[in-house]
Amino acid sequence: MICMRRPKIVVEPPGPKARELIERDRRLLSPSLTRTAPLVGVEAEGCWVRDIDGNEYLDFGSGIAVTNVGHRHPRVVETVKREVERLIFVNSCDFYTVPQVELAEKLAEITPGDFDKRVFFTNSGTEAVECALKVTRYHTGGYYFIGFIGGFHGRTMGSLQFTTTSLSARRRFQPMMPGVIHAPYAYCYRCPLGHEGYPDCGLACLAYLEDWILKKVAPPEEVAGILFEPVQGAGGYIVPPAEWVRGLRRIANEHGIPLIDDEVQAGMGRTGRWWAVEHFGVVPDVVTISKAIAAGFPFGACVTRADIMDWAPGAHENTLGGNPVLARVALTVIDIIEREGLLENASKMGEYLKKRMEELAGEFELIGDVRGLGLMVGVEFVKDRRT
Incomplete structure (x- = not known):
């Protein structure tokens, strides 16, 4: 068991064991994996990680917003041990399981909207997005989709068309899924349309969608869905104005277009609410969920x-979606968040983090912007604040 107050470095990383393992990795694993640090984790608990050489680190990234209840939470471990002794797999294409139904009921309860819902379980966030794209196209018969520049929605061939965080993810994969149009996101610190900022811009990015795309390019009646992140994750933890998110809802309502809310990274309590979209008072038609829902196990859902x-x-359909062990883990994660007051904690600690970052921004010119909701906080470093 790891019990630490502060990080501890016993060998300058990467240590000899890490270097040996990394070399074996390089010979065999896909070079497409980015690998931002030479860390070989072998044990973790709470917010602490120990590497193969005995160094101990504070996990400040939560595994890209995956470990919202911490690494190896005792109740998650207990649930896994109990459930694998009971039932590991059932083909949900053909049969039924209790955990799936109970989890679907719980997700219908905690996702936004006081209306009847349906749930499809997946193994990842990109699969949840693929489900959302397929179901809205099936339902509407529409051809077009609206996505947003800077968005990240996955790397499979459908979701990849909506992922515009970097060219490295898109290069040499053409042609992609047709019919996707990218609109500017409300990135007010660096307005993609060249304005000084909100509210002086008059939400020109929203007007671009409404007055140009939907009047010149894509007939609204042929649009199958508007897919957006309420806070852009991989795009830089971009928090849009509430007016922009509400504007998307208004446009979707006016034209009968399903509004698809990708909560894969921002959801499950990360922002101090169950779902980031709740901060804006907007109810989407579709919600995609993954990452933190099963505490690090591969699981997701489209609601x-x-x-x-x-x-x-x-x-x-799919073979492994809704695995009964992982569905029970997801129920445990939801219960942990509720019982341990983690929504309130994310709000409280997030405000503290932003306050301290803003104080540092007052001291150091290289910090251009501090933004975020709850514990989804971004700090943007710049060469020159004026430019």
């Missing part, structure tokens, strides 16, 4: 209004 998930049997 929609019941009338949207109206497809026929066989229209969309």
